[in-house]
Amino acid sequence: MTRLTSKRSREQFIPIRRARLVQLLADNSSLSSEERASFVTWCQQVATTIHSEYHAKLEAIKDDYDSFNPDAATTGELERSLQEREHAATRLFTNLASILNGANYHRLSREEIEATAEAASDWGVHLNVDFTVFKQLEVFARGDVLAARTIRRWKTGYRREAVEVPIYERLVVVFQLHEHKRLDGTVDTRAIYLKLFKNIPKQDIDMLLPCGNFQMSWLDHGKVIVPTMSGFLMAVAKGFTAAIGALFHGFWGVIAFLGFVGGTAGYGVKSFLGYLRTKDKYQLNLTRHLYYQNLDNNAGVMFRILDEAEEQECREVILAYELLRREANQDGWSESELDTAAEAFLQGILGFQVDFEVADALDKLKRLRYATVDAQKMWRAVPLDSAIATHFDTGGRSLP
Numbered sequence: 001m002t003r004l005t006s007k008r009s010r011e012q013f014i015p016i017r018r019a020r021l022v023q024l025l026a027d028n029s030s031l032s033s034e035e036r037a038s039f040v041t042w043c044q045q046v047a048t049t050i051h052s053e054y055h056a057k058l059e060a061i062k063d064d065y066d067s068f069n070p071d072a073a074t075t076g077e078l079e080r081s082l083q084e085r086e087h088a089a090t091r092l093f094t095n096l097a098s099i100l101n102g103a104n105y106h107r108l109s110r111e112e113i114e115a116t117a118e119a120a121s122d123w124g125v126h127l128n129v130d131f132t133v134f135k136q137l138e139v140f141a142r143g144d145v146l147a148a149r150t151i152r153r154w155k156t157g158y159r160r161e162a163v164e165v166p167i168y169e170r171l172v173v174v175f176q177l178h179e180h181k182r183l184d185g186t187v188d189t190r191a192i193y194l195k196l197f198k199n200i201p202k203q204d205i206d207m208l209l210p211c212g213n214f215q216m217s218w219l220d221h222g223k224v225i226v227p228t229m230s231g232f233l234m235a236v237a238k239g240f241t242a243a244i245g246a247l248f249h250g251f252w253g254v255i256a257f258l259g260f261v262g263g264t265a266g267y268g269v270k271s272f273l274g275y276l277r278t279k280d281k282y283q284l285n286l287t288r289h290l291y292y293q294n295l296d297n298n299a300g301v302m303f304r305i306l307d308e309a310e311e312q313e314c315r316e317v318i319l320a321y322e323l324l325r326r327e328a329n330q331d332g333w334s335e336s337e338l339d340t341a342a343e344a345f346l347q348g349i350l351g352f353q354v355d356f357e358v359a360d361a362l363d364k365l366k367r368l369r370y371a372t373v374d375a376q377k378m379w380r381a382v383p384l385d386s387a388i389a390t391h392f393d394t395g396g397r398s399l400p
Contacts, residue, residue, distance in 0.1 A: 007164070009144035012355045013104035014346060018047065018314045024349060025322050035384065039322070042388050047314050049368065054310040057099065061302060064092040068176075070191035071298050085190075089176065092192060093136065096174060096302070102309035105140035105172060108205075113139050116205040133180040133211045135189075143169025147199065171197045172301060173208050182211040194301035197293050207290065313364065319345070320361035321370050325381035332378035335362060 014021075022043045026036050066072070067080055067088060080088060097107065110131075117129045131137070146164045173195040177187060187210075197208060296304050323341050324333060333341070339358035346354045362379060365371035370387050373379050381387075 007146040008352050010353045010355050011104060011142065011144065012357050013142055014312060014315045014319075014354055014356075016315070016350065018043075018311050018318070021315055021318060025318070028326070030326070038384050038388060042384060043314075043318055045388060046317055046368075050310055050313050050317070054306055054313075057095070058302075058306050061092065061095050061099070061306075062299075064088045064095070065192070065299065065302065068092065068190065068192035069299055070188050070193060089136075089192065093138065093174065096194075096305075097138065097140075099302075099305050099309050100140045100172060103142070103305050103312055105142045105170070105305075108139040108141055110137075113137070113205060116203055127206050127209075129206050129209050130180070130182060130211060133177055133182055135176040135178045136174075137209075138174045139205065140172040140174075141168040141170065143167075145169060166202045168200050168202065169198060170295075171200045171205065171208065172305065173197075175210070177210070180211065194298050195294065196296040196301045196304060197290070198295055199293055316357055316361040317364050317368070317370070319356075320358070320365055321381050321387070324365075324371060324379060325384065328380065332374070332380040334378060335359065338362070338379060 022040060026039055031039065067085055100107075114131065117127065145167060147167045148162055149165050150160045151163055174192065176192045177183060177189045179189055183189070193210075195208060200208065319342055320338060323345065324338060327333075327341055328337070335358055338361075339356055342356040342358065342361075343354060346356065362371065362373075365379075365381075366373065369382065369390050371379055371381050382390075
């Protein structure tokens with residue numbers, strides 16, 4: 001699958017590792033070796049400070065997930081009343097949404113989710129999803145792009161054909177289930193499930209949801225029904241002849257009639273087995289489709305998205321500070337000037353546009369005292385040696 005970066009939606013996610021961004025900024029020829037070393041040291045300080053903040057978030061979210069983790073390997077979970085569990089679940093969904101927002105995912109509305117159940121891509125399967133099975137369901141997406149895929153279709157003589165498919169590069173599904181007739185006894189309705197996928201066609205989001213029933217295509221229905229009906233009609237014709245014969249030929253006529261009954265039953269069994277084979281084919285197709293696209297589950301998803309949000313915050317702070325320090329004049333830059341410079345820099349190294357979160361980046365720089373703003377809303381970076389001398393704990397207070 002090839003991503004068409006020229007047809008990528010403008011999003012806030014910066015798809016470059018923090019270490020690589022630091023290297024690109026440090027390799028600027030205008031920096032002396034001492035300044036370059038100081039800049040790298042400051043970047044490490046930023047990473048340490050932000051990591052400390054996210055570690056506190058991780059511990060809080062682990063406590064709330066303790067009672068809902070279906071894969072918990074530890075014993076002695078926190079004893080909680082029903083009301084406490086409800087409050088913990090609410091906090092968990094709220095905090096997950098906040099962290100996913102920090103990692104630049106956006107929440108899909110229920111209408112967007114349900115609309116996917118009405119269609120399937122050429123690589124997906126048709127499913128009937130009963131949304132009443134969900135006590136709570138949230139889907140978050142990132143990376144709205146067009147991907148190039150190849151397909152073979154009967155109308156083109158089954159030749160390879162390149163098509164453009166709208167996909168989400170990352171998709172997170174968070175849900176809790178009700179007791180429901182579609183659930184078997186192995187599903188824990190007390191648990192909260194988290195699933196992370198990659199490169200999912202927009203029309204196939206329903207494939208990621210549990211408790212979906214397969215809907216056979218008209219072609220598959222025809223493969224099962226047409227042979228069965230034709231065989232049944234032939235059996236009826238033969239049976240009618242056998243019944244008439246039974247009236248006039250005694251014992252052998254009865255044998256022929258019983259053969260008709262057995263043949264009719266056989267066609268019924270054949271039809272049922274054909275249905276099961278078709279259903280198995282759909283299940284295999286679904287399994288193959290998602291095998292390499294499932295990235296993580298449950299607690300592992302939390303660790304991933306926390307790491308992504310932490311990396312994103314580091315990238316924003318480092319890029320905003322260095323552009324302010326190195327490129328802005330003595331009067332500083334306005335918010336829009338920094339925004340323009342950051343987006344131009346990112347487009348130069350990535351080859352596509354990114355919607356830089358300039359307000360968020362400046363808020364972090366101000367909170368960490370790496371930048372100042374005057375009455376005219378002009379921003380200036382503090383000198384690099386002053387930035388290095390500044391240390392903060394997770395509450396943003398200066399440490400001795």
